[in-house]
Amino acid sequence: MSSIGLAPSRPIALEIAHGRTLADLVPAFLKWFQFVCRRSDNTVRAYADDFKAFLGFCAAAKLERPEQVTFRHIEFYLGWLQKERGVKPQTANRHLHTLRSLYRYLGREEIVTTNPAADCFMLPMRKKLPGYLTVPEQEKCLAALAEDRPFLGRRDYALVATGLFTGLRCAELAALELAHVNLEAGRLRVVNGKGSKDRELLVVPRLAAILREYLAEIRPALVGRPLIRVPAAVPFVFVNAHPTGSHRLRRAGQALHGRSIWHLIHRAVVPVIGRPVHPHMLRHSFASRLRENGAGLQVIQEALGHANINTATMYAHLTTNRRRQELARLLE
Numbered sequence: 001m002s003s004i005g006l007a008p009s010r011p012i013a014l015e016i017a018h019g020r021t022l023a024d025l026v027p028a029f030l031k032w033f034q035f036v037c038r039r040s041d042n043t044v045r046a047y048a049d050d051f052k053a054f055l056g057f058c059a060a061a062k063l064e065r066p067e068q069v070t071f072r073h074i075e076f077y078l079g080w081l082q083k084e085r086g087v088k089p090q091t092a093n094r095h096l097h098t099l100r101s102l103y104r105y106l107g108r109e110e111i112v113t114t115n116p117a118a119d120c121f122m123l124p125m126r127k128k129l130p131g132y133l134t135v136p137e138q139e140k141c142l143a144a145l146a147e148d149r150p151f152l153g154r155r156d157y158a159l160v161a162t163g164l165f166t167g168l169r170c171a172e173l174a175a176l177e178l179a180h181v182n183l184e185a186g187r188l189r190v191v192n193g194k195g196s197k198d199r200e201l202l203v204v205p206r207l208a209a210i211l212r213e214y215l216a217e218i219r220p221a222l223v224g225r226p227l228i229r230v231p232a233a234v235p236f237v238f239v240n241a242h243p244t245g246s247h248r249l250r251r252a253g254q255a256l257h258g259r260s261i262w263h264l265i266h267r268a269v270v271p272v273i274g275r276p277v278h279p280h281m282l283r284h285s286f287a288s289r290l291r292e293n294g295a296g297l298q299v300i301q302e303a304l305g306h307a308n309i310n311t312a313t314m315y316a317h318l319t320t321n322r323r324r325q326e327l328a329r330l331l332e
Contacts, residue, residue, distance in 0.1 A: 021065055025066060026051045051098065089123040100117040156264055161210045168201075174260075238256050286303075
């Protein structure tokens with residue numbers, strides 16, 4: 001097993017769990033991860049979900065303490081995830097990364113002396129090109145949504161247009177506040193995005209016109225009060241409908257969650273294009289449109305908020321495909 005280099009322990013402003021079982025130590029790690037490492041709520045929630053599966057596996061294997069877990073157990077766990085849970089290699093690798101982080105923390109706190117997860121190899125993955133909407137499909141979706149005139153339909157039109165023209169993640173669309181949108185300057189600011197990073201995006205005139213109509217005519221009706229009073233009470237751009245008394249609308253007038261936004265996108269796009277979509281479909285469509293129009297990978301990296309330019313290389317295939325199509329046309 002790989003030894004962990006243990007630097008002298010420094011006190012942190014958090015209570016470390018006194019219990020030494022995995023069930024006791026995981027919550028302590030999550031507190032440290034959130035408040036000391038300053039990870040986002042979504043990231044902490046994803047780690048917590050991974051630990052729930054791991055703790056269930058350990059309970060069945062009668063592994064209570066962290067030092068009982070070996071790299072063989074973790075290898076078996078990754079195989080179990082794929083066979084019994086049906087997870088893909090990419091998801092299994094995320095679980096492995098989660099366990100590596102846990103054991104690094106436990107080593108830092110001098111609870112363990114080895115990191116069994118460090119000896120496990122990442123599973124090989126087939127490189128899959130991201131699904132995206134072609135430009136004609138994007139225009140078809142926008143045209144169909146523009147004709148949907150009820151309040152919620154016009155909100156969904158503004159939502160899908162924002163995703164297509166900015167590449168925001170679902171969680172970023174949900175967290176977008178009025179104060180972060182400056183239509184006069186043609187700017188939109190993402191605050192505390194993935195990796196707790198901020199970035200500024202261009203709002204093209206077409207999107208500005210769509211958002212201006214939504215903010216002036218649709219959103220005030222959805223929150224049920226004049227726009228001038230909204231920011232103090234409901235600061236978010238995209239909201240649910242105003243309450244009507246139905247228990248199903250008890251969250252009306254409040255911000256949409258990232259998962260709700262994904263469902264709205266799915267409901268709006270699938271009937272138009274006639275094929276399945278995924279949560280990042282609009283984001284990939286935005287990047288693909290940039291690439292097709294000649295944007296470099298660094299521009300795409302900055303627009304999408306990727307920490308590493310290597311992540312943006314997935315879009316390099318677009319120019320290759322275009323060249324192949326052009327060559328095939330010339331050889332006909």
